[in-house]
Amino acid sequence: MKTRTKVVVIGGGIAGCSTLYHLTQEGWTDVVLVERNELTSGTTWHSAAQVTNFGMNQTMVGLKSHSIKLYQELAADPDYPINYHHGDGGIRLANTPEQMQGYRHFASMARGMGVDYEILDPEECARRHPLISTDRLLGGLWDGMDGDIDPAQLCQALARRARNAGAEVYRNTPVTALTQHKDDTWTVHTEHGDIDCDIVVNACGYRVNEVGAMMGVHHPVASMEHQYFLTEPIQAITDFGKRVPLLRCPIDDFYSRQEKQGLLVGFYEQDCKTWGMDGVDPNFVNALCPDDLERIMPVLENVFKRMPVLEEVGIHTVVNGPITYTIDGAPLVGPIPGKRNAYCIIGLRAGLGEGGGHGWLLAQQIVHGEACYDTWVIDPRRFTGHTNVELTALKAIEDYQNEFRFHFPHEHRPAGRPAKTTPLTPIMAAEGAEFTVVNGWERVDYIKPAPDFHPSLTFGFDEAFDIIGAEVRNVAENVGLAEVNGFNRIEITGTDRHAFLDRMFCGNVTKRDGRVGLGYLLNHHGCVKGEATVANLPASDRGPERIWYGSAAASEFHDMDWLTAHLNPDEDVQLRSLTNDQTILVLAGSKARTVLSECARGDWSAAAFPWLSVRECFIGFAPATVMGVSFSGELAYEIHIPNASLYAAYLALREAGNAHGMKLFGARAVDSMRMEKGFLHWKADLITEFDPLETGLSRFVKLDKGEFVGKDALLQRQANGPSKQFVPFKIDASHAPAHAGASLMQGEKVVGTVTSADWGHRLGMNLAYAFVDPQFARVGTILQLDMYGELVAAEVIAPSPYDPEFNRMRS
Numbered sequence: 001m002k003t004r005t006k007v008v009v010i011g012g013g014i015a016g017c018s019t020l021y022h023l024t025q026e027g028w029t030d031v032v033l034v035e036r037n038e039l040t041s042g043t044t045w046h047s048a049a050q051v052t053n054f055g056m057n058q059t060m061v062g063l064k065s066h067s068i069k070l071y072q073e074l075a076a077d078p079d080y081p082i083n084y085h086h087g088d089g090g091i092r093l094a095n096t097p098e099q100m101q102g103y104r105h106f107a108s109m110a111r112g113m114g115v116d117y118e119i120l121d122p123e124e125c126a127r128r129h130p131l132i133s134t135d136r137l138l139g140g141l142w143d144g145m146d147g148d149i150d151p152a153q154l155c156q157a158l159a160r161r162a163r164n165a166g167a168e169v170y171r172n173t174p175v176t177a178l179t180q181h182k183d184d185t186w187t188v189h190t191e192h193g194d195i196d197c198d199i200v201v202n203a204c205g206y207r208v209n210e211v212g213a214m215m216g217v218h219h220p221v222a223s224m225e226h227q228y229f230l231t232e233p234i235q236a237i238t239d240f241g242k243r244v245p246l247l248r249c250p251i252d253d254f255y256s257r258q259e260k261q262g263l264l265v266g267f268y269e270q271d272c273k274t275w276g277m278d279g280v281d282p283n284f285v286n287a288l289c290p291d292d293l294e295r296i297m298p299v300l301e302n303v304f305k306r307m308p309v310l311e312e313v314g315i316h317t318v319v320n321g322p323i324t325y326t327i328d329g330a331p332l333v334g335p336i337p338g339k340r341n342a343y344c345i346i347g348l349r350a351g352l353g354e355g356g357g358h359g360w361l362l363a364q365q366i367v368h369g370e371a372c373y374d375t376w377v378i379d380p381r382r383f384t385g386h387t388n389v390e391l392t393a394l395k396a397i398e399d400y401q402n403e404f405r406f407h408f409p410h411e412h413r414p415a416g417r418p419a420k421t422t423p424l425t426p427i428m429a430a431e432g433a434e435f436t437v438v439n440g441w442e443r444v445d446y447i448k449p450a451p452d453f454h455p456s457l458t459f460g461f462d463e464a465f466d467i468i469g470a471e472v473r474n475v476a477e478n479v480g481l482a483e484v485n486g487f488n489r490i491e492i493t494g495t496d497r498h499a500f501l502d503r504m505f506c507g508n509v510t511k512r513d514g515r516v517g518l519g520y521l522l523n524h525h526g527c528v529k530g531e532a533t534v535a536n537l538p539a540s541d542r543g544p545e546r547i548w549y550g551s552a553a554a555s556e557f558h559d560m561d562w563l564t565a566h567l568n569p570d571e572d573v574q575l576r577s578l579t580n581d582q583t584i585l586v587l588a589g590s591k592a593r594t595v596l597s598e599c600a601r602g603d604w605s606a607a608a609f610p611w612l613s614v615r616e617c618f619i620g621f622a623p624a625t626v627m628g629v630s631f632s633g634e635l636a637y638e639i640h641i642p643n644a645s646l647y648a649a650y651l652a653l654r655e656a657g658n659a660h661g662m663k664l665f666g667a668r669a670v671d672s673m674r675m676e677k678g679f680l681h682w683k684a685d686l687i688t689e690f691d692p693l694e695t696g697l698s699r700f701v702k703l704d705k706g707e708f709v710g711k712d713a714l715l716q717r718q719a720n721g722p723s724k725q726f727v728p729f730k731i732d733a734s735h736a737p738a739h740a741g742a743s744l745m746q747g748e749k750v751v752g753t754v755t756s757a758d759w760g761h762r763l764g765m766n767l768a769y770a771f772v773d774p775q776f777a778r779v780g781t782i783l784q785l786d787m788y789g790e791l792v793a794a795e796v797i798a799p800s801p802y803d804p805e806f807n808r809m810r811s
């Protein structure tokens, strides 16, 4: 066994084997995999091992396509062929028009990744799958590349290729402890000795938290028991003459695929069970949980109706094994928050289908710092401090119960709520608030007209449309108040704070006391990593000279990691998170100044407190820090208040606002208004696949300002010219918005992808942002948007169509 290597991958299931192989593919061959037993002795060995191409966003579709391509290549390797049935196809069934609309949107999205899904009617579903009934069926989505693979052969093939490239695999070598050294390198302690290394990777399946504990972290991953059975041969399958396609059924909560001449049928029962919550038996190796067919009886009844042949056929094997879930169903693949040189590839619930792609994206992150796709949807830092073991289990159960039921836009499922609240949450609830969830925070979406108001789950405009419109109009004409909780806020102190941020931002962000600026952070590839406001606060009785760095709520762990990773040891800079201590009340609208002046002493005139100013003050008697910034395009103030005083400030603002028509507004109104202003959302419009020039942010880039992170790479990208260009569109439709991922077409060719979209209520315009091929970025260009299978005209418009001179927010 080596005593020193570059990377130690812990765990020899599909996650570990794929990571090891892809590290060698990225050029790192001094790497090892350490497995406590034999390869695939965790979940992988008993997997149903279906491989599908379906995903709900482009990153998932892209990584699954990679799996399929890789597995095809491995299967065709004459030196070590493996069993992989592919191209049998698969159907996802639906019984509501809304599900069908969702499938049509996912088909539009996947088109941009070169993947063609077909939309089928019930008769065509039955023609392609001879065993299903069309009862309660509206149609389905056909994924032509679906198939299944031998999981053990797959892992052996990956390990073999990795070994051939120079990697080493140590079986029967349990990792017993991890030590991190001052220089951020690690020692991996095993039963057979220690291995020093630069980087560790946790790929430990259902033992993820045993290894997590060795480095002092708890991952939001829980295991569920999951069962399938195998049937005796079925004559109708033999008669069909070719392999029957895979089936995924959200109507009846099951899946199936062909196994020999019979079927493998797996179930997602409502009465489901977590597993291993109090620890996993060390001897649970190549093992299964006891069969428990009782639990699936309620599901089975409907499954029999969907596939009547099952009533007549015998079951010869039952498999019940642990499968890992995260809080949102997607795995955790990337850097472990708060740790250096530590990565994970965990929480895989479809690890055979996805594992090839996840290992690929993780290896790229480890070797190059970033992957070819933006990986936020699988980034471990998308969950933050609230995601403890109990919450994870609740969300895992909910996700398991809804396995094939995708989330609709604006859908926030109830389990584990409310996780993060402020003193105002119950007040807002009493005001009739409908809440959305942002990084665990309950944030007001809009104010409901009645307690029993529940809009439909749809990809079209829902019944809240007019409510949002009214909230927007009241902001524009009078004044509105919104609570924006969970906003990420890092206080930066120390004499080198400006120099530090200067290195992190690609533009010149103001250093003047009392002023606020907006800046963009790039990664080492010159692409957009983050966006932050910087408020320079002078010394006061509330603290020394300091900067408040503010960014999206979801970026809490991400941004802290990125900033701390770039601190120089000799720099006088301290970072402190204030995210959980303070909340923002946004006061926006033409009468915002009047309201503020009536409840906060001081001169708030445009001359004394112009746009982009920051000042400490009191709202009534509640201490507050006010910034003159706007995401709505109206005159607006962000009022930052310690949570202890939040209610007092709220009462003072409400009282002052009463005479001026002040009403509450929520996140959906904000989204509509920011679309009209050309303001971007982090991880929707601002992604690591594009640089700031491509993203339309040239005015925030100063290439002549000296060194900053990503500068050299950005210069290189600039010389190469843009691969895509970010532009706003006006969509010629009024029944539904576009959605992220939808394809923009020129004839048969996909030439752009929507990043975000919404109705602009002030303009009466259906708006979308998209990255398009640069030749289609000119204002006035008309493309066709594939909107749920229909082609709709989409015209490139000038940025910031609402108040393009920015007069209102500066007024």
Ligand SMILES: Cc1cc2nc3c(=O)[nH]c(=O)nc-3n(C[C@H](O)[C@H](O)[C@H](O)COP(=O)(O)OP(=O)(O)OC[C@H]3O[C@@H](n4cnc5c(N)ncnc54)[C@H](O)[C@@H]3O)c2cc1C
Pocket: 010, 011, 012, 013, 014, 015, 016, 034, 035, 036, 037, 038, 039, 040, 041, 042, 043, 044, 045, 046, 047, 048, 049, 050, 051, 173, 174, 175, 176, 203, 204, 205, 206, 207, 210, 211, 226, 227, 228, 266, 319, 320, 321, 322, 323, 324, 345, 346, 347, 348, 349, 350, 351, 352, 353, 354
């Ligand atoms: C019944 C069932 C059906 C499924 N069907 C499908 C399907 O059809 N398609 C699909 O894509 N997915 C399916 N899955 C899910 C899929 O099998 C898993 O996502 C995948 O196998 C997880 O692989 P892994 O490598 O993350 O974990 P594992 O396979 O559990 O591997 C983790 C490895 O880490 C090792 N390890 C743990 N601790 C240590 C330590 N301290 N030191 C060294 N090594 C350690 C373990 O021994 C183990 O080998 C199914 C799962 C179940 C249970």
